[in-house]
Amino acid sequence: MSSNSNVSGFVECECRVPQTAQIWTSWMPDNPGRRFLACKNYKKGGCGFFSWYDPQMCARSKAIIPGLLRGRNQLESEVVKVKKENRKMKKENRKVKMLIVITWIL
Template sequence: MTVRCACGLEAVIRTSWTNQNPGRSFYSCPTLSPTYVNFLRWYDPPMCQRSIQIILGLLRKHNELEEILAMVEEKRVIIEELERLPGNLVVYKTREHLKRIQKAVLVEVIELKKELRLHVPL
């Protein structure tokens, strides 16, 4: 069965990644034109609530792993840059980097103390 969009082109099947319909297939306009509604109708039947919960959990884990991977890649690039520097510059750069980290942690601790004071009844 051929499904056509309002623009006259044959619809394509896409996958929804919304919280309400994760992983569910639907017919859509092939042009993704803003003048047309991209959703035409569902290709497959609705999923049970448990399937939706599982898919959303997997998506969260996937996103967490992507963030970790990005941080690892950032650290890898920094290490490569440090390895290209002469030895005395590496020590200097590392010390400067550690100072920045210490300052950021100190700021977070101060903010946390302020927040805790707001939540503790006197």
């Protein structure tokens, strides 16, 4: 898995179209967060051009970063769940308030 930083490299890939090489970020376990140059059409197969932009990470970084990313993803998932529950509770709260108003009127 990788992401594109939308920053054009100063290198042309083998497609020979100016500014087709872009900087991407690897999120694979062996190279988490490590950037590389690849064809702009990398995700579609592209021309196969590839070159590391960043030096290799130390073993400790390779061990720690994936765990941090998993933790972050779990937290983001929990935030989505809490927001959904919050919307549900607000809706229920409005219903209860309406029932209270109705009982006071009657």
